[in-house]
Amino acid sequence: ASVTTLATATSSDSSNNNIDHGATTWRVDFVSLTLSIFQLRIFTQKFKEGTARTWKMTYLDGDTRIVRAGKTGRGEDDWIFYMR
Numbered sequence: 001a002s003v004t005t006l007a008t009a010t011s012s013d014s015s016n017n018n019i020d021h022g023a024t025t026w027r028v029d030f031v032s033l034t035l036s037i038f039q040l041r042i043f044t045q046k047f048k049e050g051t052a053r054t055w056k057m058t059y060l061d062g063d064t065r066i067v068r069a070g071k072t073g074r075g076e077d078d079w080i081f082y083m084r
Contacts, residue, residue: 024057025073 030047054073058066064084070077 024059026055026057028053028055028069 029050029052032047033045034041035043053069053071056068056073056078058068060066064082067081067083068075068078069081070079
């Protein structure tokens, strides 16, 4: 199964009062999320304008990432994603 996402990233200069999120942190504005299985589209969720999250990326090796994503960028609201 694969999950395909469509997202646009806002730069730290244009949002959040010029906060520098750092080299491994991004503010992401979501447009839609599509779930596909074997390239067959199962479901698409479109998000309201302004739906955004802060993504903090940790690189374990050349292929593996841990992403912590939350509304505020603080640890108490993070969701953890393992990506390979």
